[in-house]
Amino acid sequence: MNRWWKNAVGYQIYPRSFRDANHDGIGDLQGIIEKLPYLKSLGVDFIWLNPVYASPNVDNGYDISDYQDIHPDFGTMADFEELLGKAHAAGIKIIMDLVVNHTSDQHPWFLEAKKGKSNPYRDYYLWADAMENKMPNDWKSFFGGSTWTYDGSGQAYFHVFAPEQPDLNWKNPKVREEIYRMIRWWLDLGIDGFRLDAISHIQKEPWDFKITDNTWAPFMNVAGIEVYMQELKEIFDAYPIMTVGEASGVSSKKAVNWTKEDGYLNMIFELEHNVREGQPGAERLNLLGFKKVLSRWQKDLGSNGWNALYVENHDNPRIASILGDESPKSAKAIATMYMLLKGTPFIYQGQEIGMTNFAFQSMDQVDAQDSHNLYRILLESGSSPEEALRNVTHWTRDHSRTPLQWEGGLFGGFSELLPWMSVNGNTAHVNIAEQEQDAQSVLSHYKQLIRLRKDQPVLSDSTFELILKNHPQVFAYLRKTDTKQMLVLTNLSRKPCQIDLPTRVANKNWRMLLTNVEQSAVEKRMRMQPYDAWVFEEII
Template sequence: MNKTWWKESVVYQIYPRSFCDSNGDGIGDLKGITKKLPYLKELGINVIWLSPVYQSPNDDNGYDISDYENIMTEFGTMADFDAMLAKAHSLGIKIVMDLVVNHTSDEHKWFIESRSSKDNPKRDFYIWKDGKDGKEPNNWGSCFSGSAWQYDETTGQYYLHLFSKKQPDLNWENEKVREEVYAMMNRWCKKGIDGFRMDVISLISKDQSFPDGPTNGGLYGSFESCVNGPRVHEYLQEMNKKVLSKYDLMTVGECAGVTVEEAKKYANSAGTELSMVFQFEHTALDNGETMKWSTKRIPLVPLKENLTKWQKGLNGVAWNSLYFCNHDQPRIVSRLGSEKDEYRELSAKCIATCLHMMQGTPYVYQGEELGMTNTVFKSVDDFRDLESINAYHELTENGIISPEELFPKLCHQSRDNARTPMQWDDSENAGFTTGKPWINVNPNYKKINAKEQLTREDSVFNYYKKLISLRKEHEIIVYGDYELLLPDDEDLFVYLRRLNNNTILVACNFSENTRNFDYNDIGNGRVLINNYKDINLNDMKLRPFEAFAILF
């Protein structure tokens, strides 16, 4: 059993723009994060994953970077960053930075040079192609709608952007690009950071024939030849050799399109690439027929099947990351739990129990520990997310779906649900800012906020705190094997964890129905955690959204 600190950690993701505003400009900042570090220490997390804080024009909320080694003016200064890092380390909290190197901003100095002329030394830092028959070089579509190619009149060629047209893709085939990226990473590591979360890292290697992708009935083809591309593992092994292996880091790759077999390479136990990956299969189970947009609920049987596949598939050969929420996902209580007053907290605790008791490193997204829910959008004007805004215009203006039919689906699935301000208290703007927030606060902040939950023993916050402490106390929760029970039950998610001579039974009822439940010798177990105030092991019924973990 290969034990490491990052396997035994719990990670908390901070989306800086929405976490805490220290100066009243309506935008969260580094000083705000520093101010709230004692709150995170109280929760018990070990690691912060910090979404991008680098200089950026903010076309995609900081994931379009114009300078990797300066801090976004709205967030503060490098001195503010250094102070935050020092304070976090003093509290025993590590900092993992977001690494965005599939693309840069079109305002990055490399791209400004690259687009200036065909013979500029930086020309091949990006991917430039001639058009075909007066059209784009191929049919690839952008993740943010429209073509993945942008015509540039200066040189009469197209550049590739798998995301916004202001996010041109770097050309990883160019060794000089890789050298620049590794040098930048080394400088951050020497500053004392503790790792990297790597944005869309599975897309950095492109098939150099640039073939058309299947259209699947859409306006544009997919770019399947970019996912897990031909040289991606070569690049990551090179990165590991030149940067990662020199420091004691945690690394996690955001790997769109990753399979279990590919994940065994990315997160191999030999440590030649990354610590772990994010896969997205389970977060796509409620996607709709029109791109991802829907009002569906995540179906439990396919969810169990998928998570079990990853638990079993990586056991002993790679490592899982455990998450439901992040800055790109709607709130999980609204997708898998219940927003009803009588069930919201129970369902938030049920979801947390199910996830945190699995094998892997758990991730908590800001506000998840409070049971925050999706917000209320009154019109398209309320959206700030580029993906949501672009999808609305593309799908409605091309007659694919009516605005009336699309709007509730956007409301349910928009990334903006995760980006509403952190709900600190019941004062104006939820205590996030004294100014006008950059995005509207969720109206339910008066009843869902940290100040109220910190004072209440049975709050969602204190439940997360207990779950996190249990992981530190019981090795079986971190390293134990996993076995699913009742795979076809549409309400119950039940599984076992085993290590040495110990067993943990985890049972979660994801419905509003009371269900009979039987497990041999359950009365002989010790309850580690349960989300109702009472539990009767001699007459076992699982009440609505009831969850518990029992150690034998």
């Protein structure tokens, strides 16, 4: 099997905020086509597209009403096929988001299902007897509130996300046949794989399951899911593609079975590393917790699985703001730390130039439904509007969804019209056009890291060894084979520190490969300034 993805670097595109080519304020497929030369110059090998399917957009495309059509905001199927062809011509593969835990409540299947208990599509979804004021159980959804919505028929339907996103009934063979037919349709079209959204939620516990500690345990990696995952694997194995799963509830040890040589998927995104510290409204990542989670996944998957590496995506704040200090130096240090771990790195749009969080002044500027739900809950619990706004917007996923900053002019070069979401005010000095001309920019540093990964086989095939594991500021590790090793040293804090390297490391002969500061030599005792980052290779 061709495991091309082991030596690849991916780039995640949130299409609505990437580039607006038809000047309606919304990013589109033609905008992606226009910027393929930029992606090629960056050095990435594949694009992961967030959903571009037909959708009412209650949850920004993760509520799909037609799996085999394109939302008109983004273009047409002809536009998609043009993108696929031109990307392939540029040597760039396309990965689609596969959202099959749920559909939109406007999907034809659900519209039929609501017509009555005897409708043949009723069993495409999950229903249980209920009354308007008494749901089948007290389970809570990811978006807040009950997992049940009463529809007036004497029953309620189940949803782990918004009420407009009813969960599919994977126990129904007809549902699975429909899904598998759709998957083959896209693969036969020529796409290069899928990112499987919320895939670990497709199996549910019985409705009388009692929750003890984990609120979401009844629908996170529940026993029996392996049957469906094996069926999906058999489809995927027939194509030369890559698959990556969003699999909350799958521990690092369990992930081996998911991602080993004959596992269900090629890799999964772990959802543990956002270990927060601080008061609500002022939280940051806890570096020691962050480091321990990433290191545990590196160790547990080892040679028996594969990691999908990321520090940003469309569901989290900007890493330059929650771990860095929003300086170019900190963005480079964070990039150095994660890009050289073992696995397939994903870069989220704008991360490569150090984009930062947005200064939200009002809930009117916030789009994410879960943020609005939390704001309402906080107000109902007694928080002032100012306090609720601060607590909600500090960690809202909308920080990652502001338009990509292409240049320093009006609307950041994203569009010629007012964009669907406000452009960050720092676009005048944080933008792609300026950084392309600066050899010391964050963008240039990312390009160097990508080249380094491709030039150094040790970064694909070697083992990972954490050093200085209890240091609260420094993330340092070795990448080793029998004949070669590399040393990565990063201070991911706002304070200087001192480190004492193990003698067996310090006594090697090292050569500098990459840094975000001045040249340095490896010594037993080293002084690191805030966000220093160094990469060395052993001289044999």
